[in-house]
Amino acid sequence: xxxxxxxxxxxxxxxxxxxxxxxxxxxxxxxxxxxxxxxxxxxxxxxxxxxxxxxxxxxxxxxxxxxxxxxxxxxxxxxxxxxxxxxxxxxxxxxxxxxxxxxxxxxxxxxxxxxxxxxxxxxxxxxxxxxxxxxxxxxxxxxxxxxxxxxxxxxxxxxxxxxxxxxxxxxxxxxxxxxxxxxxxxxxxxxxxxxxxxxxxxxxxxxxxxxxxxxxxxxxxxxxxxxxxxxxxxxxxxxxxxxxxxxxxxxxxxxxxxxxxxxxxxxxxxxxxxxxxxxxxxxxxxxxxxxxxxxxxxxxxxxxxxxxxxxxxxxxxxxxxxxxxxxxxxxxxxxxxxxxxxxxxxx
Amino acid sequence: xxxxxxxxxxxxxxxxxxxxxxxxxxxxxxxxxxxxxxxxxxxxxxxxxxxxxxxxxxxxxxxxxxxxxxxxxxxxxxxxxxxxxxxxxxxxxxxxxxxxxxxxxxxxxxxxxxxxxxxxxxxxxxxxxxxxxxxxxxxxxxxxxxxxxxxxxxxxxxxxxxxxxxxxxxxxxxxxxxxxxxxxxxxxxxxxxxxxxxxxxxxxxxxxxxxxxxxxxxxxxxxxxxxxxxxxxxxxxxxxxxxxxxxxxxxxxxxxxxxxxxxxxxxxxxxxxxxxxxxxxxxxxxxxxxxxxxxxxxxxxxxxxxxxxxxxxxxxxxxxxxxxxxxxxxxxxxxxxxxxxxxxxxx
Numbered sequence: 001x002x003x004x005x006x007x008x009x010x011x012x013x014x015x016x017x018x019x020x021x022x023x024x025x026x027x028x029x030x031x032x033x034x035x036x037x038x039x040x041x042x043x044x045x046x047x048x049x050x051x052x053x054x055x056x057x058x059x060x061x062x063x064x065x066x067x068x069x070x071x072x073x074x075x076x077x078x079x080x081x082x083x084x085x086x087x088x089x090x091x092x093x094x095x096x097x098x099x100x101x102x103x104x105x106x107x108x109x110x111x112x113x114x115x116x117x118x119x120x121x122x123x124x125x126x127x128x129x130x131x132x133x134x135x136x137x138x139x140x141x142x143x144x145x146x147x148x149x150x151x152x153x154x155x156x157x158x159x160x161x162x163x164x165x166x167x168x169x170x171x172x173x174x175x176x177x178x179x180x181x182x183x184x185x186x187x188x189x190x191x192x193x194x195x196x197x198x199x200x201x202x203x204x205x206x207x208x209x210x211x212x213x214x215x216x217x218x219x220x221x222x223x224x225x226x227x228x229x230x231x232x233x234x235x236x237x238x239x240x241x242x243x244x245x246x247x248x249x250x251x252x253x254x255x256x257x258x259x260x261x262x263x264x265x266x267x268x269x270x271x272x273x274x275x276x277x278x279x280x281x282x283x284x285x286x287x288x289x290x291x292x293x294x295x296x297x298x299x300x301x302x303x304x305x306x307x308x309x310x311x312x313x314x315x316x317x318x319x320x321x322x323x324x325x326x327x328x329x330x331x332x333x334x335x336x337x338x339x340x341x342x343x344x345x346x347x
Numbered sequence: 348x349x350x351x352x353x354x355x356x357x358x359x360x361x362x363x364x365x366x367x368x369x370x371x372x373x374x375x376x377x378x379x380x381x382x383x384x385x386x387x388x389x390x391x392x393x394x395x396x397x398x399x400x401x402x403x404x405x406x407x408x409x410x411x412x413x414x415x416x417x418x419x420x421x422x423x424x425x426x427x428x429x430x431x432x433x434x435x436x437x438x439x440x441x442x443x444x445x446x447x448x449x450x451x452x453x454x455x456x457x458x459x460x461x462x463x464x465x466x467x468x469x470x471x472x473x474x475x476x477x478x479x480x481x482x483x484x485x486x487x488x489x490x491x492x493x494x495x496x497x498x499x500x501x502x503x504x505x506x507x508x509x510x511x512x513x514x515x516x517x518x519x520x521x522x523x524x525x526x527x528x529x530x531x532x533x534x535x536x537x538x539x540x541x542x543x544x545x546x547x548x549x550x551x552x553x554x555x556x557x558x559x560x561x562x563x564x565x566x567x568x569x570x571x572x573x574x575x576x577x578x579x580x581x582x583x584x585x586x587x588x589x590x591x592x593x594x595x596x597x598x599x600x601x602x603x604x605x606x607x608x609x610x611x612x613x614x615x616x617x618x619x620x621x622x623x624x625x626x627x628x629x630x631x632x633x634x635x636x637x638x639x640x641x642x643x644x645x646x647x648x649x650x651x652x653x654x655x656x657x658x659x660x661x662x663x664x665x666x667x668x669x670x671x672x673x674x675x676x677x678x679x680x681x682x683x684x685x686x687x688x689x690x691x692x693x694x
Binding site (some may be wrong): 001006007009010011013014020023024025026027028030060061062063065067068069072182186188189190205208209210211223224225226227228229230233246292296306308309344 | 353361381411533572656
């Protein structure tokens with residue numbers, strides 16, 4: 001999280017804007033709280049240029065809940081849906097969808113351990129698919145779609161958990177965008193869902209009320225008590241990002257940060273980047289040394305220097321730098337310097 | 348929320364225990380965060396004297412999610428469940444359950460606008476009911492069970508959202524206890540579920556992974572990213588309550604606070620308490636004046652004095668004092684004094 005956001009949150013902990021209350025203590029039906037949630041929505045709409053025909057929902061349960069919520073709300077139309085399989089998270093999404101209808105994996109990069117994004121032309125999609133599901137940025141594998149699949153009339157549904165607000169996306173290309181907030185927005189326990197109005201109201205009969213987009217939309221995300229404090233922190237992050245210059249400005253910074261790492265990786269004789277160049281994520285950058293022993297040694301050394309969370313996922317191994325919006329350029333510089341030093345010392 | 352909790356949260360916003368990080372920034376797989384969630388669980392187990400054969404889950408989605416999650420996980424055994432209907436929240440719970448099986452309303456206090464708790468002897472329950480559902484404290488109507496229904500071998504499931512940790516309960520009398528955290532625990536966006544181990548694994552085939560108790564239990568509430576900051580605030584509240592002397596001590600204080608209000612209401616010629624004496628909640632105390640005009644006048648006057656959230660729910664009308672654990676005795680005294688003054692001025 002950006003430091004100015006945390007400072008403001010600390011300042012307002014015992015008194016939000018002269019109310020004498022912490023946001024956590026406010027009724028979600030109070031005018032003060034309604035102002036917070038409306039302002040959060042309006043800032044997000046501005047940041048992502050979200051058209052009025054899309055609803056913005058602030059929900060709970062993370063992307064893992066959306067893995068079921070998407071099919072429960074959409075697959076009923078035809079009973080079938082298409083998934084593009086690009087890693088751990090798309091795997092979870094499609095397993096969950098199978099409970100509710102026929103799921104076709106129309107493209108996959110499993111053959112090369114998910115180190116690329118497969119081609120997806122209009123021709124590959126099932127004719128009566130209710131939707132096509134993609135994971136725009138693959139957190140664990142470090143890949144990203146640089147070109148969106150052309151799905152024609154079939155709504156494109158995207159899990160954008162790890163790259164929402166990190167780069168510009170044209171919202172009108174999607175039927176639904178969803179994202180767990182804990183990467184680029186901040187607080188865990190909040191899920192942002194952007195859903196095209198005409199896709200609501202198609203839920204299966206056994207869909208829980210809390211898993212029904214139409215119900216949350218009808219109540220402006222206040223069907224039940226929302227995660228009030230997380231929405232407030234998200235609002236602060238959105239405002240910080242607007243001050244920063246918006247998504248275009250942060251994307252530029254993110255590309256610079258990522259380039260620093262990739263440039264070094266491509267020159268290094270010791271470190272390797274497994275992902276093909278054209279599909280490289282600017283958020284999650286996996287890299288490896290030649291042996292597991294070297295990986296362990298490197299991780300141990302950087303941890304001593306206070307750099308945590310650099311271990312790669314067990315399915316990929318090695319290291320992974322997650323350089324979300326809030327990571328300052330300095331942080332990436334420091335990491336690259338450590339890598340250079342390690343290379344020097346371990347030639 | 349108790350003020351010491353907010354102060355500690357503000358202090359630790361930029362640096363939790365020397366980690367240099369806010370809890371919101373921690374990975375939920377980090378040792379620091381695991382210590383937080385384990386410590387929260389252990390404090391709650393101590394406070395409620397929870398036996399080892401019950402799992403404690405920290406989930407998302409509030410009681411509204413539990414309304415579906417309970418039947419999706421339990422009703423499959425026989426296809427049928429019994430509900431006791433005592434107000435707005437039990438109504439929502441039983442409507443949701445009807446999606447998943449046959450629901451019998453075996454007792455109800457609807458005949459008298461939910462101003463009492465109906466008798467519930469073993470004889471009234473459906474022989475093959477998978478469970479019996481109650482709402483221990485009815486937030487809107489201001490009633491509470493002073494004697495639990497005797498359900499024999501049928502598991503008793505309780506929505507304890509508005510009185511968990513306010514009074515002593517014998518956990519072993521229940522199959523499942525669930526509670527949205529926003530009343531007595533603190534942060535919205537966290538749901539506490541206490542579930543007897545033998546009741547897990549019975550979920551219906553279409554149950555989302557995120558709605559499956561067994562999955563959350565297997566992963567120690569870390570199946571996906573939990574609402575990390577809310578769990579941390581809950582931990583602080585649990586510690587505050589342990590310091591206070593535990594549930595027995597807070598119950599004593601809560602009974603004193605409630606008695607101050609009820610004593611005045613029973614003596615007043617202007618104010619009335621609609622709930623029958625034996626079933627009165629010590630958390631939520633509805634009261635009315637003789638006319639709607641008087642109610643409005645009273646609400647306007649107390650609001651001027653900074654007392655907010657006193658308006659009764661539209662289904663009950665009048666006023667409602669919600670005096671959760673964190674409400675100090677002084678707060679109740681101030682309210683009673685205002686009521687006395689209003690009575691003097693409006694004889």
